[in-house]
Amino acid sequence: MDDLGFILGSYVVTFGSISLYVASVVRRSRRAGRDVPREQRPWT
Amino acid sequence: MTTTSERNVTGTSFTRGLGIVTLLGIVLLVVLGLFVSPADVNQGESVRIMYAHVPGAWLAYLAFVVTGISSAAYLWKRTRSLTWDRIAGASAEVGVLFMGISLVTGSLWGRITWGTYWTWDARLTTTAFLFVTYVGYLAVRGLGGSHHQRARRSAVLALLAVLEIPLVHFSVRLWNTLHQEASVAGRGTDVTMDGLMLFSLFLGVIVFTLMYVWLVLHRQRALALQDMVEDSGLDAALAARRAEAVV
Numbered sequence: 001m002d003d004l005g006f007i008l009g010s011y012v013v014t015f016g017s018i019s020l021y022v023a024s025v026v027r028r029s030r031r032a033g034r035d036v037p038r039e040q041r042p043w044t
Numbered sequence: 045m046t047t048t049s050e051r052n053v054t055g056t057s058f059t060r061g062l063g064i065v066t067l068l069g070i071v072l073l074v075v076l077g078l079f080v081s082p083a084d085v086n087q088g089e090s091v092r093i094m095y096a097h098v099p100g101a102w103l104a105y106l107a108f109v110v111t112g113i114s115s116a117a118y119l120w121k122r123t124r125s126l127t128w129d130r131i132a133g134a135s136a137e138v139g140v141l142f143m144g145i146s147l148v149t150g151s152l153w154g155r156i157t158w159g160t161y162w163t164w165d166a167r168l169t170t171t172a173f174l175f176v177t178y179v180g181y182l183a184v185r186g187l188g189g190s191h192h193q194r195a196r197r198s199a200v201l202a203l204l205a206v207l208e209i210p211l212v213h214f215s216v217r218l219w220n221t222l223h224q225e226a227s228v229a230g231r232g233t234d235v236t237m238d239g240l241m242l243f244s245l246f247l248g249v250i251v252f253t254l255m256y257v258w259l260v261l262h263r264q265r266a267l268a269l270q271d272m273v274e275d276s277g278l279d280a281a282l283a284a285r286r287a288e289a290v291v
Contacts, residue, residue: 003156007092010149011074014096018255021141025054025262032269033053040272043056043265 054265062258069251076244084241090156091241093149099248100146101171103256105209107139108178110260112206115199126271127264129195132202133185134263136178138256143175158222166215167223174212177205191271 038044052060077095084091114132117123150168151161162168185198216223237245 003088003090006152006156007078007089010093010096010152011078013148013152014100014145015070015074017141017145021138021259025259025266029054029262029266029269030050032266032273033050035273035276036269041053041265041269043054 053269054262059258059261062254062261066251066254066258069247069254073244073247073251076240076247081240081244082238087157090153093153093156095244095248097146097149097153098245099252100142100149102249103252104139104143104146105213106253107135107142107256107260108174108206108209110135111139111178111181111202115202118195118199119203126191126195127268129191129199130264130267130271131260132199133182133267134260136181136185136202137263138259140175140178140182141259142252142256143171143178147171147175163222165223166219166221167212170208170212170215174205174208177208181205191274 033041055063073095077092081092081095083089087094111132114128114135118125118128118132150171154163155161181198181201184201185194187194187197189197211218215221
């Protein structure tokens with residue numbers, strides 16, 4: 001495969017950026033969740 | 045009150061199940077996309093980038109359409125609720141992520157196929173414009189004001205921004221462009237793709253859709269928590285001011 005670097009790079013960019021976004025969402029929700037009692041969360 | 049060690053703040057049994065299925069789908073997509081599906085007759089090995097690029101672009105469109113519909117639902121008096129606003133915001137954020145992925149992976153594919161990372165072609169330029177528009181939308185959401193002020197101004201902007209999507213989609217027909225027309229759902233569709241390639245592409249769309257649902261559910265719940273925290277902070281500040289006034 002001549003273009004292996006570009007092909008692998010596209011998968012790394014795709015799933016790497018999604019992983020970073022997931023980590024950011026989890027971090028922000030945990031931070032906000034510290035101050036909100038569980039019984040006030042409509043989805044629980 | 046909750047404890048600081050709480051790990052699963054916005055999750056439910058549904059999102060946990062969805063997350064597991066999505067992860068399995070990602071593994072299958074990577075295996076199929078990188079190792080199992082064949083090389084294309086014209087594109088060669090670079091077709092493997094399509095299994096991330098095309099679903100990213102389609103899901104970005106879907107995310108921005110959901111943002112538009114949720115914004116309309118917020119503006120309509122009968123269905124006015126901040127939940128719609130949060131879904132709109134969460135969907136736009138995920139849409140920007142997917143559109144960014146689509147731009148970068150498309151650029152890597154362009155380097156192999158066209159010999160350049162970027163050209164000011166109609167499809168690429170309109171896509172970049174759409175991306176910048178929604179980055180602007182997210183910036184507008186971050187401006188000050190009450191929750192309803194935020195919701196109203198961003199809903200109006202979302203309804204204008206969603207009009208760009210047909211322009212991006214049909215840019216390959218409206219102007220001369222390097223970017224090819226739709227391979228699967230185009231005019232007079234006559235799909236000539238290899239079965240495994242087509243399966244990998246559809247698997248990519250399904251996996252990205254599951255990811256989208258998971259991300260939007262968690263993000264809109266995180267936004268709800270942030271709104272609750274801001275509201276409780278405002279209530280506390282008002283109570284403190286009232287107490288000072290009494291003294």
